[in-house]
Amino acid sequence: MSEYYAAGLPTPSPEVDPETEPYWAAAERGELVLPHCQSCRRPFWYPRGFCPRCGGADLRWSVSDGYGTVHTYSVVRRAGGVWASKVPFVLALVTLDAGVTVQANVIDCSAEQLAIGLRVAAVFERAESTDLPVLRFAPLREPEVESP
Numbered sequence: 001m002s003e004y005y006a007a008g009l010p011t012p013s014p015e016v017d018p019e020t021e022p023y024w025a026a027a028e029r030g031e032l033v034l035p036h037c038q039s040c041r042r043p044f045w046y047p048r049g050f051c052p053r054c055g056g057a058d059l060r061w062s063v064s065d066g067y068g069t070v071h072t073y074s075v076v077r078r079a080g081g082v083w084a085s086k087v088p089f090v091l092a093l094v095t096l097d098a099g100v101t102v103q104a105n106v107i108d109c110s111a112e113q114l115a116i117g118l119r120v121a122a123v124f125e126r127a128e129s130t131d132l133p134v135l136r137f138a139p140l141r142e143p144e145v146e147s148p
């Protein structure tokens, strides 16, 4: 029987501070935003209040379309704590089309689909309705073409 990497992974509650508030506010709207350094003119990841390349603090938050490609991944088959009952699950590095690489889980994906180079799209998932929305990626589904 084929493995399936389902949604519904437990998530430790992220900490929101003034520097990351724009990220979390966008996530609440279902939008992925990336911090763009106004000195380097490039985005970076993870969200924080300064650029990791030049230290600049003049940032602009820009909406990403959330599309990316699996750069590499690992299937986690043993885990402790709240994750013990959720194995197997996937931890991946996803390179967004915007150029930054994000570590996140790939969900709603079968073992047959999972591959380096798989096109994925950002999704936000909450374990509980009161939880913060956590960034994950799911295989990109081709839009259905309506016949005339």
Ligand SMILES: [Zn+2]
Pocket (backbone or CB within 6 Å): 037, 038, 039, 040, 041, 051, 052, 053, 054, 055, 056
């Ligand atoms: Zn910079």
